[in-house]
Amino acid sequence: MYRPRVIPCLLLQNKGLVKSVQFRNHRYLGDPINAVKLFNDLRADELIFLDIRATAENRTIDPELVRQIGDETNMPFTVGGGIRSLKAIEALIKAGAERVCLNSYALENPAFVQQASDEFGASTIVVCLDVKKNLFRKELVYSHAGTKSTSRSPLEWAKQMADLGVGELVIQSIEHDGMMGGYHLELVRKIAEAVPVPVVALGGCGTFDDVQKVVSEGGASAASAGSLFVFHGPRRAVLINFPTQTDLRKLYLTS
Template identity: 50%
Template sequence: MLLPRVIPILLLSGRGLVKGEGFKKHRYVGDPINAVKIFDAKEVDELIILDIDATRENRIPPLELVQKVADQCLMPFGVGGGIRSLADARRILSAGAEKVCLNTAALENPALVTELAENFGSQSVVVSLDVKKRLLGGVEVCTRCATKGVSRDPVETARRMEAAGAGEIMVHSVDRDGKMAGYDLALTRAVAEAVDIPVIAAGGAGSPGDLRLALTEGKASAAAAGALFVFHGRRRAVLISYPSREELAEIRGA
């Protein structure tokens, strides 16, 4: 049985890393390659890099950056942002990424998920479900950086993505993103119990205890976080961090 993973998420905007709250209010937090080097030295389980401008700008993440990341690290990493075709995914994977992470394209065109799975294997395809609360109650799955609602049923959407060929589902709580107040465990658990593929919890981690809860109460196969691994202290000073081996064993319950 594979050990549960703890995964830093890096958000790319332009040539720099940023972090915000609720997919908004992004601030610069550093150089992506420097961050990758630090995470590699800390022997992280896996890394996810998401270009938050790519879909809006109708492009894929910079291939030269993907190649630099691949050259700098031994850890597996996935890349997302603006990937809309087989050719786009092939370019990202050929540049050195192990996985592509889809949101808008997958939900608007599930056939793309199937096509990628058939060509590269399901293990290379991650679909992110960005979920936020609706003003009148309930939740909705969103695309285009959480600006467009496409479904009011995350569980049914996750099942459709699994049936299409996704190898993993990332459940990202938009409302909790960057606030470091804990994951939406009920949402993560509902999706995890509905599919047979790994589920990654994202959005809200503020402590190692939150990571553990995502894996236990949330039933996730992996706990991903952004702010937790790039900010330190009440003033949110930028400091790249990652749990020690002892902390990881406690998080995993090993």
């Protein structure tokens, strides 16, 4: 028996915590360190922090902020944003991150994924796939916080990343992001069935039932979400929350 992980995903912009809808309309939520303290109390499994402006601003997620997160958190956490070198990965790991998440630079230089995996171990390297349909309704991987289309198929890109030694894949649907209507089950299932590495579903989660469904029907190894864990009620009042241990027990599966 094992329980799939449930992971709050927190977006950073100007060192503040924000939440988007379809990668647009970013709403400021507050101080990320305060959120970490609350997730500590709520016993979250892990956290993911993504600096959504780092690539566009030609910089890496701030190692000092990562150090502050590491000093405060009681759980493993992954960080991403603008990572383009082994030196940057080393600095972030030394600051306290357990894993780093690559995206745009992996698309630009796939060999870097292999280099990073060889240097730091596969379990340290995560790649996030931001996916949406282009004008011809074909699903493609996007880079630069969803602003640049690539010609890459999500399935083929996921397979290539697995072949290059990535330890985990985050599959994020841009069109589902912030909509709270459920994950893109078909996309998650297709990739989870095709790759030998854990798949984390992200984008669209609105209820704990969505978490259960993406695990049981989508084959995800973990479910990540933003809105579900930072909003409450139909007016989306800001309230950091996490499932109870009783709810989490409903996720146990036979291995």
